[in-house]
Amino acid sequence: MPPSFLVDGMLGSLNRWLRICGYETEFSRDASDDELLERGRERGLIVLTRDRLLLREARRSGVDAFFVEGSSDEERLASVAREYGLVLDPVMARCTICGGRLKEASRDEIAGEVPQNSLEAYDGFWRCSGCGKVYWRGSHWARIVEKVSEASRIAGVVKPENSL
Numbered sequence: 001m002p003p004s005f006l007v008d009g010m011l012g013s014l015n016r017w018l019r020i021c022g023y024e025t026e027f028s029r030d031a032s033d034d035e036l037l038e039r040g041r042e043r044g045l046i047v048l049t050r051d052r053l054l055l056r057e058a059r060r061s062g063v064d065a066f067f068v069e070g071s072s073d074e075e076r077l078a079s080v081a082r083e084y085g086l087v088l089d090p091v092m093a094r095c096t097i098c099g100g101r102l103k104e105a106s107r108d109e110i111a112g113e114v115p116q117n118s119l120e121a122y123d124g125f126w127r128c129s130g131c132g133k134v135y136w137r138g139s140h141w142a143r144i145v146e147k148v149s150e151a152s153r154i155a156g157v158v159k160p161e162n163s164l
Helices: 009-020 033-043 052-060 073-084 116-121 141-155
Strands: 005-007 025-027 046-049 065-067 102-105 125-128 134-136
Touching: 005 009, 005 033, 009 025, 009 046, 009 073, 009 141, 033 046, 033 052, 046 052, 052 065, 065 073, 073 141
Parallel strands: 005 025, 005 046, 046 065
Antiparallel strands: 102 125, 125 134
16 A cells, blocks of 8 residues: 655645655645644654654654655655655546545536636546546646656656556
């Protein structure tokens, strides 16, 4: 079973990238260190942070935590992937906003919720089961794949052959 993460407020972008790759994450921009540690302990989540004091407190209190290295999104994603053996693959599995699971949706189901030109240009659409946000692989998709591929290269992680 893949690990689940609790991402501290300093790493909002990493939170989104982990979700894009299908990993379960929780994120709280304004939670105190004590709240993060309690939530990590209660839910068995790995706390991801760039705060050395929080890392020290987590280890002292028996909460699994990891100090994320790197200055770019790709380096940070690679840091976590190396540490936990994650396969990085943009799979359209989780909502970047709330972390809910994405489910395929037909054009009819999402008509009126996406721009008409996107509705006509693209085939695959997904809706978040949590917040209802609609996703599709638009012109931005190539940049997403490129960033995740670069993180995989940095991490030395090989994507499965049947991946996107």
